[in-house]
Each structure stands twice: as C-alpha cells, then as structure tokens.
Amino acid sequence: MKASSSDRITRALEAAQSGKRAAVNALFQAVYDELKNLAARYLNKERVDHTLQPTALVNEAYVQMVDQTRVHWQGRAHFFAVAAQAMRRILVDHARKHKAAKRGGGRQRITLDEELIAGSRPDHDVLILDEALEKLAELDPRQARMVELRFFGGLSVAEVAVVLDMSKRTVEREWTMIRSWLRREFDQAS
Secondary structure: OOHHHHHHHHHHHHHOOOOOOOHHHHHHHHHHHHHHHHHHHHOOOOOOOOOOHHHHHHHHHHHHHHOOOOOOOOOOOHHHHHHHHHHHHHHHHHHHHHHOOOOOOOOEEEEEOOOOOOOOOOOOOOHHHHHHHHHHHHHHHHHHHHHHHHHHHHOHHHHHHHOOOOHHHHHHHHHHHHHHHHHEEEEEOO
C-alpha cells in the first residue's frame, strides 16, 4: 500500500473521532475500496450460492465499527484490525444461521490463503476456522489475534507487529508455528 493512501486513511480516522457526519463519511470514502476488496476476497472463496455480498459485508462491518464511539483509532492497522474482527463475526454468524437453516447440514466453505495454510486442502469451513481460533485463543490469545489480523484483516506481518506491539521477527516466528498448529486442527476436523 502506498504511504499516501495510508496517511489519508489515518487522517480520516483522526477526523472521524469528532463524530461529525462529514468526517465519518470521508472515512468511509477513504477505506471503502480496501474493505470491499478484502470482503470480496473472503466471499470469492465461499460457496457459489452464498447470499452475502461484499458490499453488504463491508456495510455491515462498517456500521458496527463506527458505532463504537469509545474507540480511539490509532491508525490504519488498528482500523483494519477492528474490521477483521467485525467481518469475522459477521461471516461466522452468517454461517451459523445458514447451518441452522439447513438443520445441521451444508457447512459454509471458505478457502484459506496458501500463505496461511501451506499445503492444506483448498476448502475449509468458516465454522471450523472459528472453532480453531476459539481453541487457539484458550491456548494463546495473542496467536489467535494474529490469525484474525492476517486472515480476516488482511494485515501484513509488519502491520500485525505494529498492532500487537511485537517485533516483526517474533511475528514471523510465531506465524510459522501457528500455521502448523492450524494445519493439524483442520486435518483433525476434516
């Protein structure tokens, strides 16, 4: 990402803290394309008949995020970290509703990036991912947060390091372990 775009987003986040409608609208304009690309990437890996569209996912996540009046945005990485959480919750809730509608059948399928799970099967269930993240959070909450930031937030290793106040090298080292752990979890769940 170009620094000018990142700076523009950071300035828009700072202005939106005022709560003024124009500032919040400017923030939406600044982040919309990135959020929509992220949402499209997730949903392109879903089942063909998925009813949630990227625009709806972005709009729903954004509404949840700007309603958080007590959040002090600390920059682009922080904003997209919160966006990652919002999108994860929306996708998991949608998957649960779909599963309930099917009375336990037809789990939603998503594809994890090769970078996330090298050598894994191409399709994985969003509910299995959520269960694995819940389990990982019990073992190591910081590592679960790293997965959420990388997969749902689309953050780079360097951005995750900033959000979690860690060195880039530590994130890289832990990321290697996390991928192995997740691969084992997915294999056991499949």
